[in-house]
Amino acid sequence: MIATVFDTRTGASQVSITDLPRHLATGGFFWLDIADASADEPTSTWLPRFGQRARFELGPQQVRISTFTAGATGGPIEVHVLFTHAWLLTVRAGAGNAMDRVHRVYGTFRNEIASNPALGLLIVLDDFIASFHPILDQAEQALYELEDEILRTPREAQLQQLSTLRQQLSSLHRLWEPQREAVATFSVAVGGVPGMSEKAEHFRDYAERIADLIDKIDDLRQRIRDAMESYGTSVSNRQARIINRLTILSAIFLPLTFLTGFFGMNFQWLIESIASFRVFLILGIGLFVATLVTTLALFHGRGWLDGDRRTSRANGRSTGAGRRAS
Numbered sequence: 281m282i283a284t285v286f287d288t289r290t291g292a293s294q295v296s297i298t299d300l301p302r303h304l305a306t307g308g309f310f311w312l313d314i315a316d317a318s319a320d321e322p323t324s325t326w327l328p329r330f331g332q333r334a335r336f337e338l339g340p341q342q343v344r345i346s347t348f349t350a351g352a353t354g355g356p357i358e359v360h361v362l363f364t365h366a367w368l369l370t371v372r373a374g375a376g377n378a379m380d381r382v383h384r385v386y387g388t389f390r391n392e393i394a395s396n397p398a399l400g401l402l403i404v405l406d407d408f409i410a411s412f413h414p415i416l417d418q419a420e421q422a423l424y425e426l427e428d429e430i431l432r433t434p435r436e437a438q439l440q441q442l443s444t445l446r447q448q449l450s451s452l453h454r455l456w457e458p459q460r461e462a463v464a465t466f467s468v469a470v471g472g473v474p475g476m477s478e479k480a481e482h483f484r485d486y487a488e489r490i491a492d493l494i495d496k497i498d499d500l501r502q503r504i505r506d507a508m509e510s511y512g513t514s515v516s517n518r519q520a521r522i523i524n525r526l527t528i529l530s531a532i533f534l535p536l537t538f539l540t541g542f543f544g545m546n547f548q549w550l551i552e553s554i555a556s557f558r559v560f561l562i563l564g565i566g567l568f569v570a571t572l573v574t575t576l577a578l579f580h581g582r583g584w585l586d587g588d589r590r591t592s593r594a595n596g597r598s599t600g601a602g603r604r605a606s
Contacts, residue, residue, distance in 0.1 A: 286311040286386055309397045311368040311386065311404070330358050330373050334458035336466040343401070348455050350411035354418075356455055359408065363401045370404060382407035402482050409489050412452065416496055419445055423500065427507050434514040442511070446504045453497050456490060463487040528584055535571045 287310045335346035345361035351374050362369040385403055386393070393400040422445060426438050464487050543563065579585050 282315040284313045284315075284383070286313070286383070286390070309366060309368075309394055309400070311370070311400055313383075314369075314371045316372070316374060330360070334455075334462045336459075336462035338466060345405070347405070347408055347459060349408040350415055354415050356412075356452070361401070361404070363397075365397055368397070368400055368404070381410070398482065402486060405486055406489065409486075409493055412493060415448075415452075416493075416500065419449065419500055423503055423507065427503075427510070430507060430511050430514055434511050434518065439508065439511055442504050442508055446501060449497050449501050449504070453494065453501070456494050456497070460487060460490045460494060463490060524584075528579060531579075532572065532575050535575060536568055539568060539571065 287308060333346065335344060337344045341364060343361075343363040345363070347359050347361065348356040349359050349372065351357040357372050357374040359373075360371045382404055385407065386400060389399065389403065393403075422441070426441055429435075430438055463483060466483060576585070
């Protein structure tokens, strides 16, 4: 385990578990942050048990919280928080860069925390939420790129990427939805305690931050659903264009096939009357070329031949408009 003590008088220091009693006997408010906590440690008997449900409870002497923060790899790390007016304890199941930021912020406001210990708790809790924002920003950027690629060239690999993003966001939603309910219940309970109305207001602000995080997660999940529908639409349109090309190709050769079949019939008049090379050029070649040119001109006039280019230009305009709007 890695233990870091943040004392409002002496600042931060990283200590071993055996030296903790000496460093904690300062008489002032302190924050003890323990990373990489494991049930195999000899001192694990006094550590909170991991694998619990979302918890936000107000006891007679302390506040007990079970929540999550983002680890170095982006995955959620379970965190247990115990808070009293004399100390703050955070125990994490893993370590990561996510807590480095709150360590710096905590050191900046240590004088304010000395006079108002609840501020230290709120700084830590806010950073737990903030640690997930880079993950959501990366998911949003990946989603932007997938949306553009789907409009241009839909591929099955894109659908798999969307599915992976959806699973990641669904996991985050399952983590934080119980947290929102627990904090809302906690805020009501704290508000009913005499002299705790100001602290209840702080926790209501924390609940709003959780709600904002969940709203962003839900918005990304909805965009993923829309992107999957767009993928299905793009694939259907692509198949429709292929069928349209085949239909046009068949329509072009249909009159040529008719002429070939007509002049291929062995009627006696055709055999006796159409025997010169000049007639062959007129009927055998000229008529076929004229029929082909007439058919292509008719299709071009109706806009059937340049439908793909129009669709590509329309998709390009919609993509550009979407980028300008974002």
